[in-house]
Amino acid sequence: MTDPRTWLVTGASSGFGEAIARTALSRGDTVVGVARSAERLSALASGDSPGRFVPLVLDVLEAARFDVAERTVRDVVAEVGRLDVLVNNAGRTQIGALEETTEDEFRALFELHVVAPAALTRAALPVFREQGGGTVVQMSSVGGQVTMPGFGVYCATKAALELLTETLADEVPGVRFVVVEPGAFRTGLFGGGAPVLSRELPACRDTVGPTRRYVTTGGGTQPGDPARAAEAIWQVVTGDRAPLRLVLGPDAVEGIGARLDRLRAELDQWEELSRSTDLPDAATPAG
Structure with missing residues (x-):
């Protein structure tokens, strides 16, 4: 039997974070749950896992500073x-x-989605190295690979975190890295007051307008179950092997699959021009 694990989960008061924390606690693990106030963590703190849930009040934006992380x-x-x-x-x-x-x-979005996770990951790596192992789970999104008008900055933050983590998988042997790419799940991400809605410009109304309407009216209609997502994450964290990218939800599988097909087709279409840019006397790479 595997010894109980200790998890540090940011954004543990709702959505995927709460679901992951509950799943870990149900398996006998210890969870340090991070949120901006103790009140936000009260549901987890009052659960049936006395002593195994440790609330940590912290604005994750503060952890974007390396010393705080x-x-x-x-x-x-x-x-x-x-x-x-x-x-x-x-x-x-x-x-x-x-x-x-x-x-x-x-x-602010880059600080929250890229700099803070990078700082916390950087801080955890020496601990994992000394212990002989550990796991970093980066909660990305289907938006880390698939874009939509109005989501450009959001998608850029997720893509940056994904490529940083892909590099870390090569830099730090012995540590497991899992990038989670969920599709539409029924979390509070689209709930009242949760999304940041930038000031609308008339010039962007036709392209970004449908996305605004989807976000402001689509809360509670997403097909994905956060509890099942948390179970899937648990399986790859505790299993013998894990993917670098864990895609969750049929919509994410289909969207990412279609993007990969488009990338392959475009690469093939422009391959001759792409290959024509070496110096005439450059050696051809072995392969």
């Missing part, structure tokens, strides 16, 4: 003894064309 991980290990799984889950939806997005909105 390092102190946070250090304090977690001092409090619970070890860290086995880091789940970078905290996030939000932002809707707006690039022209509609303010500088503050743009920078």
Whole structure:
């Protein structure tokens, strides 16, 4: 039997974070759940896992600073003894064309979706190396590969986190990295007041308007079940092997599959021109 694990889950008060925390707790693990207030964590703190749920009040944007991230991980290990799984889950939806997005909105989303997870991952790696292993779960999105008008900045943050993590998988042997790419799941991401809606410009109404309507009216209609997603994540975290990218939901599978087909077709179509740019005397790479 595997010894109980210790999980650090950001954004643990709702959605995927809460579902992952509940799944881990139900298996006898310890969970350090992060949210911006203790009240947000009260449902988990009052559950039937006394002593195994540790609330941590922290605005994840603060952890975008490397020193804060390092102190946070250090304090977690001092409090619970070890860290086995880091789940970078905290996030939000932002809707707006690039022209509609303010500088503050743009920078804040990159801080939340890229810099903070990178800082926490960076802080956890020495712990995992010393322990001889660990797992980093990056909660991305189908938007890390598939774009939609109005989601450009959001998708850019997820794509950046995915490529950073793909590199880490080569840089840090012995640590398991899992990028989770969910499709439409019934979380609170589209709930009232949750999405950041950039100021609408008339010039973008026809392209971004349908996305705005989808986000502002589609909450509660998504087909995906967060509890089943959490179970799938549990399986790859605790199993003998895991994919680098875990795609969740039929819509995500179909959307990403179609994108890969388009990329292959475009590469093939332009291959002759692409290959024509070496110096005439350049050696052909072995292969």
